[in-house]
Amino acid sequence: MPELPEVETTRRGVEPHILDRTITDVVVRDRRLRWPIPDDLEQVLKGTKFVAARRRAKYLLLDTRRGTLMVHLGMSGSLRIMDASSPPLFHDHWDVVLDDGRCLRYNDPRRFGSLHWLQSDNHPLLDHLGPEPLSSAFNADYLYNLSRGRKASVKQFLMDGKVVVGVGNIYANEALFMAGVRPDRAAGRVSKDRYQRVVERVKAILQGAIAQGGTTLRDFVNSDGQPGYFAQQLQVYGRANQACRICAVTLKEIRQNNRSTVFCPKCQR
DNA sequence: ATGCTAACCTGCGCGC
């Protein structure tokens, strides 16, 4: 599910409900996520107050006065604001109960998500991450210079979190289509002008998707339980063997690193 | 350093 726009949609939805709220209880129903939920989480969280809701890459950083709750949604996770009294459903793995009778409730069927407790921002999972795609550090010079000599495809390059964070399979496909760049071209053989287009398209598509509340394919819901609406604007993702919306040529599907890639063999070179 | 593979999980749709 969640790429950067979905995580940012979740952050914005959750933020106003948790700021200045004190945690009165923590309920963990299943600790087996991508990494086990820390044994002392309940004890450490109870009685402290949320003071900020940030995002780094696809991690939500929910700051309290004592430290930071770091949440990842994995492939199928969602984080919602609920009445704490509402009965938990299948795969509702944990709640953080707030002093207004509501709670943050985490659901994740595949359990690829995670929950960490941080005493600072220096967590191993946050080290070595590339720049945020919506920041000025993500620009054509940066991509061009970093990509020289790289034999991996430009799509794999864009999806590498050490290069740039937050660009997952959907938006990598979409951005390369919009930029007119073939996803299987070696990253080191893409010109600076073309990287300029890639950068522009990545930023525009991520911003557009955030404005639409993200992309819901199967199970993404925002903090209010509502789907996102960007799926209606996808140009290539999920449209293999259908007509290109620009030139009507049949869209081609290949697999790169075991991920589905769809592109237009005429519009993308 | 770079790059490829397997691994972590559940659910769903499809062909037989």
Added chain:
DNA sequence: TGCGCGCAGGTTAGCA
């Protein structure tokens, strides 16, 4: 109906 297979929005560890 049921079953096996392939695939799904992510990311890391481990090995060439």
